[in-house]
Amino acid sequence: MNHPCVITLDRRSAPRALFSGDRIVEVDLPPGTRVLYPKSPLAPLKDPDAAIRYALHHPYGTEPLYAKLRPGMKVVIAVDDISLPLPPMKAPDVRERVLTIVLQLLADHGVDDVEIIIATSVHRRMTGPEVRHIVGDKIFNAWWPKRLYNHDAEDPKGMAFVGETSLGERVVLNKKAVESDLIIYVNLNLVPMDGGHKSVAVGLCGYESLKPHHNPRVLRKCHSYFDPPASELNTVVERMGRVAQQHLNIFTIETTVNNRMFDRPLAFLAKNEDDHTAAERAALKALCYTLDRTPDDVRDQIFRRVPAPYELTGVWAGATESVHPHTLKRCFEQYAVPLEGQADILVAGIPYISPYNVNAYLNPLLVQVLAQGYLFNMYRGVPVVKKGGTMIITHPCKDRFDPEQHAPYVEFVHRLLPETRDALELHRKYEEDFARNPSYLAMYRRGNAYHPAHPFFMWYWGEAGRQHLGRVIVVGAENDYIPKLLGYETARSMPEALDMARDTAPPSPDITCLHVPPIAMADVTLPKARGDRA
Amino acid sequence: MSVAASYFDVDGTLVRTNLVHPTVYYLLNQATPLRSLARLGGAILRAPKLGLAELRDRRTFNEELFRLYEGMTEDRLTLLADEAFDTVMKPAVYPGARDLVASCKARGHEVVILSGALDFLAERLRRHLGADTVIANRLELRGGYATGRLLPPVVAGPTKALLLREHARAGGHGLDDCHAFSDSYSDVPMLSVVGHATVVNPGGQLERLARAHHWPVLHLDRTP
Numbered sequence: 001m002n003h004p005c006v007i008t009l010d011r012r013s014a015p016r017a018l019f020s021g022d023r024i025v026e027v028d029l030p031p032g033t034r035v036l037y038p039k040s041p042l043a044p045l046k047d048p049d050a051a052i053r054y055a056l057h058h059p060y061g062t063e064p065l066y067a068k069l070r071p072g073m074k075v076v077i078a079v080d081d082i083s084l085p086l087p088p089m090k091a092p093d094v095r096e097r098v099l100t101i102v103l104q105l106l107a108d109h110g111v112d113d114v115e116i117i118i119a120t121s122v123h124r125r126m127t128g129p130e131v132r133h134i135v136g137d138k139i140f141n142a143w144w145p146k147r148l149y150n151h152d153a154e155d156p157k158g159m160a161f162v163g164e165t166s167l168g169e170r171v172v173l174n175k176k177a178v179e180s181d182l183i184i185y186v187n188l189n190l191v192p193m194d195g196g197h198k199s200v201a202v203g204l205c206g207y208e209s210l211k212p213h214h215n216p217r218v219l220r221k222c223h224s225y226f227d228p229p230a231s232e233l234n235t236v237v238e239r240m241g242r243v244a245q246q247h248l249n250i251f252t253i254e255t256t257v258n259n260r261m262f263d264r265p266l267a268f269l270a271k272n273e274d275d276h277t278a279a280e281r282a283a284l285k286a287l288c289y290t291l292d293r294t295p296d297d298v299r300d301q302i303f304r305r306v307p308a309p310y311e312l313t314g315v316w317a318g319a320t321e322s323v324h325p326h327t328l329k330r331c332f333e334q335y336a337v338p339l340e341g342q343a344d345i346l347v348a349g350i351p352y353i354s355p356y357n358v359n360a361y362l363n364p365l366l367v368q369v370l371a372q373g374y375l376f377n378m379y380r381g382v383p384v385v386k387k388g389g390t391m392i393i394t395h396p397c398k399d400r401f402d403p404e405q406h407a408p409y410v411e412f413v414h415r416l417l418p419e420t421r422d423a424l425e426l427h428r429k430y431e432e433d434f435a436r437n438p439s440y441l442a443m444y445r446r447g448n449a450y451h452p453a454h455p456f457f458m459w460y461w462g463e464a465g466r467q468h469l470g471r472v473i474v475v476g477a478e479n480d481y482i483p484k485l486l487g488y489e490t491a492r493s494m495p496e497a498l499d500m501a502r503d504t505a506p507p508s509p510d511i512t513c514l515h516v517p518p519i520a521m522a523d524v525t526l527p528k529a530r531g532d533r534a
Numbered sequence: 535m536s537v538a539a540s541y542f543d544v545d546g547t548l549v550r551t552n553l554v555h556p557t558v559y560y561l562l563n564q565a566t567p568l569r570s571l572a573r574l575g576g577a578i579l580r581a582p583k584l585g586l587a588e589l590r591d592r593r594t595f596n597e598e599l600f601r602l603y604e605g606m607t608e609d610r611l612t613l614l615a616d617e618a619f620d621t622v623m624k625p626a627v628y629p630g631a632r633d634l635v636a637s638c639k640a641r642g643h644e645v646v647i648l649s650g651a652l653d654f655l656a657e658r659l660r661r662h663l664g665a666d667t668v669i670a671n672r673l674e675l676r677g678g679y680a681t682g683r684l685l686p687p688v689v690a691g692p693t694k695a696l697l698l699r700e701h702a703r704a705g706g707h708g709l710d711d712c713h714a715f716s717d718s719y720s721d722v723p724m725l726s727v728v729g730h731a732t733v734v735n736p737g738g739q740l741e742r743l744a745r746a747h748h749w750p751v752l753h754l755d756r757t758p
Contacts, residue, residue, distance in 0.1 A: 125758070156636075401748075403745055403748075403751065404751075407750045407751070408750075410748040411748070414748065436637075436640070436641050437730070438540065438634055438637040438638045438641060438643075438713065439713065439715070439730065439732035439750040439752060440750060441637050442630065442633070442634050442637065442752050442754075443750055443751075443752055445630075445633070445758065446630050446752070446753065446754065446756070446758040447752070447753060447758070449750075
């Protein structure tokens with residue numbers, strides 16, 4: 001018996017509407033295909049501000065925030081960056097709500113030596129308007145840019161050694177935070193990979209402290225990123241986070257939002273197409289038609305200017321390891337859908353946005369990140385697709401990059417990927433040198449570019465998927481050379497892609513379609529009668 | 535991989551001034567106010583010619599501009615160099631220029647100032663930024679006086695590419711591993727011969743070219 005979010009298609013089923021970048025394509029999938037839909041949005045907290053105050057006063061594993069405060073102390077508030085939620089949420093952002101209450105509490109207790117750091121790690125610096133969006137006008141006007149600013153992982157005077165793990169992994173973090181009396185971390189948890197020790201140990205670190213876990217060897221051992229106990233990435237981050245915890249005074253505030261990604265007029269995109277009303281069917285047709293005929297730049301703007309109506313579903317505070325299990329539980333409550341049995345072929349639409357292209361185009365490297373990185377990893381237990389199976393994605397795969405944000409990605413894709421797609425070789429031969437490229441470092445520090453190590457991390461992000469999947473086939477690519485660089489095959493249509501996939505699949509292959517966004521992940525179990533493991 | 539070098543244009547790239555600014559400083563600081571006035575008057579009369587030279591090519595402009603130094607004594611040029619640097623160039627160094635040079639040095643690069651500026655000023659900038667080498671224009675001196683001509687090779691335009699190649703070859707630097715930084719379209723030849731070209735504070739024409747070539751574009755002229 002399928003979970004209500006898992007639909008099995010029959011001959012009368014309507015075509016499925018899948019994202020293909022910033023367009024939507026309708027595809028016919030064969031009868032018997034299972035389609036996994038996101039769960040309905042969880043009910044939001046009725047009074048978010050009261051819930052935040054309650055969390056600060058009733059923390060887990062430590063004393064309340066007010067009890068930690070004394071006049072004259074130095075406090076650093078670190079805040080998650082704009083890489084989540086996706087797309088950015090309607091104002092007020094959860095972080096604005098939390099910051100407003102925390103800053104008032106600090107002021108009430110005579111704590112005025114306070115700085116707010118956007119915990120970007122090696123992500124790009126957020127622009128002023130982006131920071132304004134997440135902290136709100138009042139805080140932005142009062143604090144930016146002197147006391148509210150982006151973390152700079154390459155500031156030679158701005159990083160400090162904290163300690164070392166038993167395996168010699170060096171924890172080097174933002175010096176201001178290290179030298180403060182108290183770090184308050186304001187997290188916004190979108191997926192179960194976020195939060196926990198990752199907040200401080202990754203958000204405030206630099207290249208040196210990313211290398212122990214952002215490498216192909218570690219990422220190959222993640223099964224999956226969204227199942228923390230089965231993620232080697234999480235294991236290493238926790239090990240390093242505990243070093244930070246030992247040396248620093250950290251008060252963690254974690255929040256979750258539901259998956260109300262689309263506002264009412266577009267909410268039907270998360271629905272089973274067979275359940276669409278006549279008006280929704282017409283709206284879908286109109287949307288596909290309009291997006292098809294809209295110039296690229298205008299289409300970009302349409303999506304960028306529509307924030308998501310996410311709602312707060314939980315807030316917890318206290319000691320990191322005591323808080324995080326509550327956050328994870330709420331995340332899984334929102335996203336996890338039971339699914340029995342693996343598929344031979346996994347179908348997924350690639351949307352227009354990832355954590356790494358807010359206000360920019362989803363470039364080819366990020367297509368790979370979404371396909372073999374995020375979407376492949378949307379599971380607990382065993383992967384949705386069998387070992388050696390095929391993933392079919394829909395995306396135009398344009399040779400298009402944001403020249404500012406993704407400057408180092410261009411060279412990675414066009415100079416290094418033609419040399420090799422082997423992540424271990426890229427890591428060994430090129431990463432260290434590339435990560436020290438003076439121009440890209442200057443663009444990271446002074447502009448709004450990602451750190452030059454980032455494209456490597458992005459390629460490694462797909463490593464577990466690459467190791468597991470036999471093939472990836474792209475439907476709707478506008479060229480052959482980009483898919484080829486990524487190691488993908490191309491098909492002109494979904495039926496053609498399915499025919500290609502059947503060549504290497506068993507007779508009557510099991511096909512599963514992951515109907516995202518909004519986010520959904522599969523709790524995959526193997527059928528009891530069959531003992532074969534992935 | 536060979537040891538790399540980073541080649542920096544100066545005017546508009548590392549400093550916001552151009553060749554005209556220190557020249558004006560020298561013209562205004564002659565031994566007597568009358569001489570200064572006379573030299574300034576001469577410069578104003580030559581302005582149209584300079585404008586035409588700039589339209590023609592960078593080398594011709596440099597040659598025309600440095601004619602204004604004709605008759606200045608070697609002593610005066612040296613005496614005023616520190617002052618000209620401190621007054622005109624040093625305050626105009628872009629924030630971030632030192633970090634960029636330091637970043638290249640940290641990578642083990644030989645950092646070379648490759649500029650149409652005069653050598654005695656470029657040398658002071660080299661020291662200020664912590665660079666290693668200067669390749670710059672040199673005034674011809676006869677009997678202790680500047681003739682207003684430049685000693686060959688004149689550092690400008692395509693010649694910069696040639697000088698860069700020669701320097702890289704002599705230093706054992708593989709061009710594919712070398713970096714070059716410039717703000718000027720006239721430096722496209724120099725940017726084109728290295729494996730890693732970076733455009734700094736570009737105008738529209740150079741920015742469009744950089745986008746087409748996927749060259750990184752840096753803005754040292756903007757506050758981060």
